Amino acid sequence: MIVSPAWKGKRFAVLGLARSGRATVEALLAAGAEVLAWDAKPEAREPFAGRVALADPLEADLTGYDGVVVSPGVPLNTHPIKPHAMSFGVPVIGDIELFAQARAHLPPHKVVGITGTNGKSTTTALVHHILKTAGVPTTMGGNIGLPILEQKPLPKGGVFVLELSSYQIDLTFSLDCDVAVLLNVTPDHLDRYDGDFEAYAASKARLFEMQTREGCAVCRAQDWWHDQKIGAKAGGKYLEVFDDVFHQWQGLPDAIGILEQSRWKALQGPHNLQNAEAAIAVGFVLELSAQQIRDGLETYPGLPHRMERVAEIFGVAYVNDSKGTNTAASAPALAAFENIHWIVGGLAKEPGPQGLLGECEAELGHVKAAYTIGKAGPVFAELLEGRVPVKRSETLDQAVIDAANEAVSGDTVLLSPACASFDQFRDFEERGEAFRAAVKRLAA
Structure with missing residues (x-):
């Protein structure tokens, strides 16, 4: 504690x-x-x-x-x-502010804070795994794992890795991260910000504003970073715009050698390349060697419900991406595979039917057929009909059966709903467990 x-x-x-x-x-x-x-x-x-x-x-x-x-x-x-x-x-x-207040009384340590609309859970878990694999005392908390105040203090030299939602940042005022990372900012949770995207984005940016001159800030949302002049507001001494980070490290040859995505079994797809690049940047800031970072990338097991390969049945892969709760999160999953049987729908976050496909629209070339479920299912079906074959499955169990009946060897059945789960499930975890169970029944 x-x-x-x-x-x-x-x-x-x-x-x-x-x-x-x-x-x-x-x-x-x-x-x-x-x-x-x-x-x-x-x-x-x-x-x-x-x-x-x-x-x-x-x-x-x-x-x-x-x-x-x-x-x-x-x-x-x-x-x-x-x-x-x-x-x-x-x-x-919030409890993160209490943790910030307690830091002065803990053994000397560092804090990595990671925020962004999408990818923060994977990046947090990946940074934690890389550190742990390298033998660094570490724990992760915040929006992932156990509550931070419930965890044991780390010994001297430890690193706390925190996933931080905008909600948590709103309740935090003195968290001076040694490394603060902003992965991306896209419209999400706008009901909490009275529909104001700039207010939501500013909430994320406060992670940098709380830093002192000794911190390092890393951001890959370049256009937004410059438009909002966050660099001028941030306290961090070593501000690195994320897309340029590999050009600024003396270890550039080693960094390039690390980027071998084909060797990262749980980090496939362009979005996971970005997540991995963020983790690599954090590793360099924390003075890990290229080999330590590489070892962590190659042994990372992945997160439940995020691009999770559940099974392969008769040559068909079944992938659980229930954590894809908005179109910006689901689009990278669609980009990561070919010949996809896409299970989509739930409680839509995007406003209006015209915005329902969002970033997923650009990835429809990867979709062989779609199976719509949940409250938003009928609207997804109307938007997709004529572009890809569509089955109005309504429930997740039925969608798995329908997809299995159509898929052939080499295809992928992908649950990446681009929607919240609350119309049919308690949360995205329960939805993912339901998908696993449905796939398990296929193999029985």
């Missing part, structure tokens, strides 16, 4: 007692803080009965509190907790 003596004797309210909320309460209590906690679900509150004050912060007098800690899932643009806390002059923060 990560704790800080800076919290001792201070007062915090914690709203939301899911994984990160539970870890936050435990860390604050261990540090000697006074905690007010609340969750709408009685079963979530039960473990803390008699240990903290249980009351809704929205109904509490927050005078004298040092912070209200909320889950990243709380929509700050619509939830009343922010104006209520502000009326008492109390900041609304």
